[in-house]
Amino acid sequence: MTEPLTTPIAPAPTTSADAERSELHAHRGLLHDVWVIARRGLLHMRRQPEQLSDATIQPIMFVVMFAYVFGGAIAIPGSDSESPQAYREFLMGGIMAQTLVFTAFGVALSIVNDRHNQAIDRFRSLPIAKGALLGGHAVANIIKALLPIAIMSITGYLIGWRIRGTAVDTLSAYALMVAFAFAMIWIGVLLGSLASTPEGVNGIAFAVLFPLTFVASTFVPLSSMPQPLRTFASWTPITTLSDALRDLFGNPNTPIQPGDPWSIAHPIAYTWIWIIAIVAICAPVAVRTYRRALED
Numbered sequence: 001m002t003e004p005l006t007t008p009i010a011p012a013p014t015t016s017a018d019a020e021r022s023e024l025h026a027h028r029g030l031l032h033d034v035w036v037i038a039r040r041g042l043l044h045m046r047r048q049p050e051q052l053s054d055a056t057i058q059p060i061m062f063v064v065m066f067a068y069v070f071g072g073a074i075a076i077p078g079s080d081s082e083s084p085q086a087y088r089e090f091l092m093g094g095i096m097a098q099t100l101v102f103t104a105f106g107v108a109l110s111i112v113n114d115r116h117n118q119a120i121d122r123f124r125s126l127p128i129a130k131g132a133l134l135g136g137h138a139v140a141n142i143i144k145a146l147l148p149i150a151i152m153s154i155t156g157y158l159i160g161w162r163i164r165g166t167a168v169d170t171l172s173a174y175a176l177m178v179a180f181a182f183a184m185i186w187i188g189v190l191l192g193s194l195a196s197t198p199e200g201v202n203g204i205a206f207a208v209l210f211p212l213t214f215v216a217s218t219f220v221p222l223s224s225m226p227q228p229l230r231t232f233a234s235w236t237p238i239t240t241l242s243d244a245l246r247d248l249f250g251n252p253n254t255p256i257q258p259g260d261p262w263s264i265a266h267p268i269a270y271t272w273i274w275i276i277a278i279v280a281i282c283a284p285v286a287v288r289t290y291r292r293a294l295e296d
Helices: 016-047 057-070 084-101 103-116 119-124 132-158 167-194 198-214 227-234 237-249 267-295
Strands: none
Touching: 016 132, 057 084, 057 132, 084 103, 084 132, 084 167, 084 198, 084 237, 103 132, 103 167, 103 198, 103 267, 132 167, 167 198, 167 237, 167 267, 237 267
């Protein structure tokens, strides 16, 4: 009996259009997974409002406390007026800088909590795009960083702070804040990958980040500090971010004196250099540390 002849059917050749559709599908899959993780983080913030205390209650508390408790005791050298109003406008740049530094604290806590309750292990068991976990944390915390910026702007306006710069300068100030928050996210990822418990994150944050925000021109002019502290504070990005925001918003700031370091004379450029350096150095190190922490 003669067997029927069968002709094997060759697979359809892959065209460039098919390759483009496959690449687009993978791209959309990554964006979708990133947004799923980010949306989860935002929902957690809404359901657990105590997580937003550093982004809501704390900025308001610092603005009101320093504006009304210390406003009449601290004079701003070189300002047109040494009244509490001058200090309140000086204060806002520092409060905004301090709050943006604490962005790293929130990112680290969210990563450590996900590692601690094994949420990351559950996500890794799903068909999730590579890099979606870190991307989701980054997006969620960038959105979270916009909240204190808005709250501080409104609170500052209520206590008498005014934006006196041009529209371009104002947009540049808010863009600088968002970029700095993005850079601090990578420090938070690194901190969250190194610490094993939320208590460890709290200890490191309050032992390192919190003091650094005070050894700067956040609340007082550098001229009021002893020389060793003044030298150190002159080169920290927290000082230059505070000064850059004051300059861009047109608020009172300590006048530049002959002999001041380059960082004080060019706070905007110096802050952008720090932002680029933090992202370029900390981002790859944080990603490797994060992957190593998941493998342990």
